[in-house]
Amino acid sequence: MHFLTVQNVNHTYFTAKQATKALENISFQMEEGEFVSLLGPSGCGKTTLLSILAGLLQPTAGIVQIDGKLPGSRQSSIGYMLQQDYLFPWKTIEENIMIGLKLEKRLNPESRKHALGLLQTIGLAGTEKQYPRQLSGGMRQRAALVRTLAVDPKILLLDEPFSALDFQTKLKLEDLVFDTLKQFHKTAVLVTHDIGEAIAMSDRILLLASKPGRLYKIFDVPTELRRLRPFEARSQKIYSELFNDIWKELESLENS
Numbered sequence: 001m002h003f004l005t006v007q008n009v010n011h012t013y014f015t016a017k018q019a020t021k022a023l024e025n026i027s028f029q030m031e032e033g034e035f036v037s038l039l040g041p042s043g044c045g046k047t048t049l050l051s052i053l054a055g056l057l058q059p060t061a062g063i064v065q066i067d068g069k070l071p072g073s074r075q076s077s078i079g080y081m082l083q084q085d086y087l088f089p090w091k092t093i094e095e096n097i098m099i100g101l102k103l104e105k106r107l108n109p110e111s112r113k114h115a116l117g118l119l120q121t122i123g124l125a126g127t128e129k130q131y132p133r134q135l136s137g138g139m140r141q142r143a144a145l146v147r148t149l150a151v152d153p154k155i156l157l158l159d160e161p162f163s164a165l166d167f168q169t170k171l172k173l174e175d176l177v178f179d180t181l182k183q184f185h186k187t188a189v190l191v192t193h194d195i196g197e198a199i200a201m202s203d204r205i206l207l208l209a210s211k212p213g214r215l216y217k218i219f220d221v222p223t224e225l226r227r228l229r230p231f232e233a234r235s236q237k238i239y240s241e242l243f244n245d246i247w248k249e250l251e252s253l254e255n256s
């Protein structure tokens, strides 16, 4: 059995005036610890698919299972990281990173120690008593990652988490997230518009086409690249070759 199974997923949005077929017959599988990116032109259904994986949206048809459970069920622990950090401004960083544990009634000395340890691992030691406004955008996004990992989710759904950051911060954070997910052997799905980011971070890239949103092509990132951290991967020749291949496919999809 695969860790994640998406089988013949279809989704149509119905409004008073029209029906929009956002996803058509999407099927793929993922293994535990794998990192997959969803790439494709605007409107191809990336966010819709991520919402279905999160259990926030029920597909019109098809099956999704994560570690043998339906997304959204109480046992299917899912971590979300978004473009904005959504830290509570009136709470300290320490209080913010404990929120998930508190909500799940799992805050105890051990889980607290683990969360504070994560804060150290991610280079935010000393910020515990500070408020989000006292931190830079990159630091806040790192705190959001700690909050997400603190509850030990089975899968992380990353919806353009680096897109609001300046380029240098984004590159640094890509390496940090990559290292952290590898260290904890986490499975992750990333939605991005950035081909380079998808190649540098992923094991596989699912290219979606639009109208209706469907799986167009799957790119396996070569093992030589997967072994490298994202920043280092970006300077390799095979990275540029894969970038050009995906670029051409994406351009043809956008012009079709």
Ligand SMILES: Nc1ncnc2c1ncn2[C@@H]1O[C@H](COP(=O)(O)OP(=O)(O)OP(=O)(O)O)[C@@H](O)[C@H]1O
Pocket: 013, 014, 015, 020, 021, 022, 040, 041, 042, 043, 044, 045, 046, 047, 048, 049, 213
């Ligand atoms: N709540 C909704 N009601 C009706 N139609 C919707 C709704 N949300 C999305 N859609 C439509 O479904 C399709 C897929 O949208 P979705 O936001 O999933 O695409 P996307 O690939 O994430 O786009 P982008 O890259 O621009 O963020 C689009 O045609 C969009 O207009």
